Amino acid sequence: MKLPIRNRTSDPLTLFIEPYCDQHEIPPGGDAIVTLADMEPRSLDFHPENWVSLWDEGANEAIVEVITKEQNVVIDALAFARRWLYRFGGRGEAAAKDLDAAVEREEKIIGYVRARFTAYQAFRDGFRSKEAQSDGAVLPQWTGSKALAAAYRAGGAAAYFNQRTRCEPALIDLGEPPFDTDVARRTFDEADAVIG
Structure with missing residues (x-):
């Protein structure tokens, strides 16, 4: 089970994972993705001094990945691409599910954040390769990781x-303009700038 904890305040938020006494700082605008065992008892307490306590009684220790505001730009761009693909019927839905499958495979190996970064980079490579081609040309063969x-x-x-x-x-x-390509380009440009 994944539990996102978002810090939408202007101050750091401290996350304590009990009974292990693990402490994590979630920066302003950042998130923590906490991976917990399914179906285990747990509780979440919010404290006015800008800290959160998560009591986890699972057999395995909780895994916490802290995401910065800048990293969220890439994660949000990938989510934007996925939502947009779903608007294109069966073919778009199949492409979105391919994207989900790539993230899921990578996440098991390299974690939540890196999986989304590598999937986003592969997605952008495919986008740019196809965009640079003439109409009707076949997408060049992928030379990277088979999982991506x-x-x-x-x-x-x-x-x-x-x-x-x-x-x-x-x-x-959709009863509205189908897709604002300027919004997509701005979203992708911001994410590309984070990746570098």
Whole structure:
């Protein structure tokens, strides 16, 4: 089970994991993703002095990953891409599920944050590769990790859908403009700047 704890205050938030006495600082605008065993008793206490206590009675120690506000930019860009793909019917949904599967495979090996960063990078590589091609060309073969090939293909599909909405804005019937490509580019540019 994953429990996100978000700090939307302007001060650091201290997270204590009991009974282990682990302490983690969540920066302003940051999150902590706490991975806990399923179906185990636990409680969460919020204290007015800007700290939170999580009592975990699970057999395994809780795993905590702290995410900075800057890292959230990349994680949010990946979530944006995923939500956007779902708007494109069956093919878009398949691409979004590919992206989810890549993240899930990577997360088991390298953790929550790094899995999303590597999946985002593969997605952007696929997006840029497809965007640079002429219409109808096949997405070049992925040369990176096999686990991330699905994220790369999802990026190629996103670039294809992006181009189609530029040429045919009424492609999706949502009762509103289907996709603001300027918003997508700004979202991706901000995330790309964090990755470097």
